[in-house]
Amino acid sequence: SAVISQKPSRDICQRGTSLTIQCQVDSQVTMMFWYRQQPGQSLTLIATANQGSEATYESGFVIDKFPISRPNLTFSTLTVSNMSPEDSSIYLCSVATGHSSSGANVLTFGAGSRLTVL
Amino acid sequence: DQQVKQNSPSLSVQEGRISILNCDYTNSMFDYFLWYKKYPAEGPTFLISISSIKDKNEDGRFTVFLNKSAKHLSLHIVPSQPGDSAVYFCAASAGGGTSYGKLTFGQGTILTVHP
Numbered sequence: 001s002a003v004i005s006q007k008p009s010r011d012i013c014q015r016g017t018s019l020t021i022q023c024q025v026d027s028q029v030t031m032m033f034w035y036r037q038q039p040g041q042s043l044t045l046i047a048t049a050n051q052g053s054e055a056t057y058e059s060g061f062v063i064d065k066f067p068i069s070r071p072n073l074t075f076s077t078l079t080v081s082n083m084s085p086e087d088s089s090i091y092l093c094s095v096a097t098g099h100s101s102s103g104a105n106v107l108t109f110g111a112g113s114r115l116t117v118l
Numbered sequence: 119d120q121q122v123k124q125n126s127p128s129l130s131v132q133e134g135r136i137s138i139l140n141c142d143y144t145n146s147m148f149d150y151f152l153w154y155k156k157y158p159a160e161g162p163t164f165l166i167s168i169s170s171i172k173d174k175n176e177d178g179r180f181t182v183f184l185n186k187s188a189k190h191l192s193l194h195i196v197p198s199q200p201g202d203s204a205v206y207f208c209a210a211s212a213g214g215g216t217s218y219g220k221l222t223f224g225q226g227t228i229l230t231v232h233p
């Protein structure tokens with residue numbers, strides 16, 4: 001399966017600032033997915049990053065708040081803009097790495113970037 | 119609207135005994151169900167999955183049961199080992215196309231296996 005590296009692993013940010021999270025995959029992949037896990041909550045898909053086209057955002061997430069870049073097939077960035085304490089979360093990058101024996105699409109996740117906004 | 123729910127935030131089990139983690143869902147369009155395990159400071163890792171047309175899938179010590187009429191699934195770990203201590207997430211997907219890569223996760227259950 002793919003190896004995913006995320007940077008930074010954690011950061012403490014000030015309200016109103018923006019932070020860019022980087023995701024590097026050790027193999028070429030068509031789609032990369034950005035998830036968020038707020039404290040005590042489940043993982044939620046933010047958007048799908050497509051190489052060569054605009055990212056596709058899920059309901060409740062907008063490009064102005066979470067701009068995404070996908071310059072090539074192994075790299076993507078997610079920016080969290082104009083941060084507030086409510087943006088304190090773990091942000092995870094993931095890629096599809098094939099099917100399980102039962103036929104499910106399996107996602108492999110990075111270790112995540114834990115952001116704390118003061 | 120929480121479409122996938124894990125109602126037990128935590129579970130404590132003795133080594134060698136069975137661990138049973140439960141998950142309920144509401145969306146009848148889900149066609150695959152997956153379990154992920156997460157250790158601290160690591161990303162979730164895939165454990166086992168089941169198709170909605172099956173009621174059981176087994177992989178070594180791990181078995182997933184699906185009760186489609188009750189919209190309920192469970193993960194059984196037998197025998198439980200201290201290394202199984204982690205957060206377990208139930209997840210569901212509703213096919214490919216525009217839903218490709220979209221997993222709907224539960225809140226997770228913290229499993230602690232005591233030696």
